[in-house]
Amino acid sequence: MSKWAELDDDVLVEIARRITWSEDFIAFRCVCSSWQSAAVKENFRFQSIQTPWLMLPPRSCTIPDDGFCDFIPLSKGQIFRTMLPEIRSDRRHFWSKGWLITINHEGIRLFNPFTRSEITFTSFRNFDLSDYFYKCFLSSNPMMTSYYTIMIIYDSFGKLAYAKPGDKTWTRIVGISYADVTYYKGKYYAIDANYIITAIDVTSDNPSMIQVTQIQQLSTFRWDYERLYILESAGALVVVVRKLENIDSQFRVFDIDVSNGTWTEVKDLGNKALFLGQYSSLSVEISHVSHCKANCLYFIQDRAERTWYSYMRRVDEEMKTFKYVKIYNMQEGSIEKYYEWNASNLDNSLMWMEQSFQID
Numbered sequence: 001m002s003k004w005a006e007l008d009d010d011v012l013v014e015i016a017r018r019i020t021w022s023e024d025f026i027a028f029r030c031v032c033s034s035w036q037s038a039a040v041k042e043n044f045r046f047q048s049i050q051t052p053w054l055m056l057p058p059r060s061c062t063i064p065d066d067g068f069c070d071f072i073p074l075s076k077g078q079i080f081r082t083m084l085p086e087i088r089s090d091r092r093h094f095w096s097k098g099w100l101i102t103i104n105h106e107g108i109r110l111f112n113p114f115t116r117s118e119i120t121f122t123s124f125r126n127f128d129l130s131d132y133f134y135k136c137f138l139s140s141n142p143m144m145t146s147y148y149t150i151m152i153i154y155d156s157f158g159k160l161a162y163a164k165p166g167d168k169t170w171t172r173i174v175g176i177s178y179a180d181v182t183y184y185k186g187k188y189y190a191i192d193a194n195y196i197i198t199a200i201d202v203t204s205d206n207p208s209m210i211q212v213t214q215i216q217q218l219s220t221f222r223w224d225y226e227r228l229y230i231l232e233s234a235g236a237l238v239v240v241v242r243k244l245e246n247i248d249s250q251f252r253v254f255d256i257d258v259s260n261g262t263w264t265e266v267k268d269l270g271n272k273a274l275f276l277g278q279y280s281s282l283s284v285e286i287s288h289v290s291h292c293k294a295n296c297l298y299f300i301q302d303r304a305e306r307t308w309y310s311y312m313r314r315v316d317e318e319m320k321t322f323k324y325v326k327i328y329n330m331q332e333g334s335i336e337k338y339y340e341w342n343a344s345n346l347d348n349s350l351m352w353m354e355q356s357f358q359i360d
Contacts, residue, residue: 005032012038051284051292052275053080053353054325055095056341071353072339074292086111086118094136095280095353101136101150108150110142117143121150121165132156135279139183139202149202151181151188160190162202173200173207179228180281184237189258191230191239197256213261215239215254229276233283239263240276242299249335251297251328269295269330276300279351297328298338300350323350 016039019028028039051074069084084100087093092103100111108121119142134153142148151162152170160173160181177193188200195215201208218241229240237256242249253266253274273286273293277300286294301324325339341350 005034007034009034009038016040051286052282054339055351055353057323057350074298082113084113092133094133095351096136096138096150097141098354099138099142101138103133103136108136110138112143119165121163134158135181137181137183137188139188151183151200151202153178153181158192160200162188162207164202171202171207174209180230182230182232182237182281184232185258189230189237189256191228193228195228197230197239199258212258213256213263215241215263217265218252227276227278229274229281231274231281231283233269233274234272234285238266238274238283240274240281240297242276249299249326249328251330253297253330267330271295273298275352277350277352280354282352282354293327293329295330297330298325299328300325300352325350 012035016028028035054072054074056070056072056079068081069087071080071082072078073080086100086102086109094101094103098112100113102109102111110119110121111117132155137151138148139151140148146165149162149164151160153160155176157176158178159176160178161170162173163170173190175192175198178190179193181188181190183189186201186203188202189197189212190200191197195218197212197214199210199212201210226244227242229242231238231240237258239254239256241252241254243251253269254263255266256263271286271294273284273296275282275284275298284292286292292298323341324337327336327338329335339350
């Protein structure tokens with residue numbers, strides 16, 4: 001049939017229901033109006049198995065700023081190039097809840113690459129823009145609710161601040177040396193360099209802070225030699241400790257019970273995989289159709305790792321020019337290389353993009 005737009009509705013629906021990956025479903029919707037009408041969310045049956053995309057450093061770090069950006073959907077392992085002028089060399093950028101967050105002197109902007117929705121956030125009136133912005137994290141997907149907040153880790157001392165839509169200034173959180181932050185069951189949870197996990201309630205004008213627990217078993221570790229991650233995984237709050245040793249990493253994973261302030265070390269993730277990065281981390285259930293491995297940690301080599309290797313004089317020529325994604329197998333305790341990127345610019349890092357796949 002030469003006129004693909006004239007396929008019967010029942011046939012189009014059946015095709016749509018057999019599509020496994022979101023990037024293919026989106027392409028299917030873009031063919032024409034009749035195909036789009038068949039590609040509604042009720043016909044996309046595989047939303048729960050979507051794996052993250054790996055965003056490569058902006059092309060502008062090696063070629064003129066042409067507005068294109070490269071991603072690798074882990075479902076396929078092939079580079080996907082798209083026009084994304086919102087990522088420019090004059091902006092820091094992060095991902096949270098499937099939204100691109102960009103920062104420059106004008107303030108913060110949120111952008112959804114799938115829907116092209118854009119939100120202009122508050123400016124940094126009470127910030128020194130020379131501060132280093134380490135992470136941005138949304139409490140909720142702005143497409144799902146009008147009430148959400150954004151939390152940032154900034155400054156070389158690891159400080160926290162947050163804002164809501166309409167706020168003219170940022171509200172600073174007491175404390176320093178925060179290593180990571182996530183949102184879990186209505187509150188932010190942050191972990192600091194002393195392995196103290198703090199619950200932060202920002203629902204009122206005056207944020208409240210409660211210490212949940214401290215992972216005492218880690219007290220012999222040195223902060224300079226490790227990376228801490230905190231994230232939600234299958235309804236639980238999880239902390240991952242990545243200890244840098246020699247030229248590889250060692251990992252420990254803990255489940256945190258926020259109701260009674262206890263923690264339990266985890267030796268097996270079951271059918272889940274954790275994707276860990278300096279700027280974003282997430283947990284994914286791995287199914288038989290996924291190209292990813294269950295019970296594994298996918299981690300990105302970040303600036304702190306290379307800085308530490310440089311300090312310890314353990315950087316060879318390859319580590320100076322390449323950035324890596326590696327896989328740590330929880331069962332075997334082994335590490336294998338998953339992807340490498342030839343880019344020596346430390347300020348342009350690989351990062352995970354969580355899919356926010358909302359279909360009208």
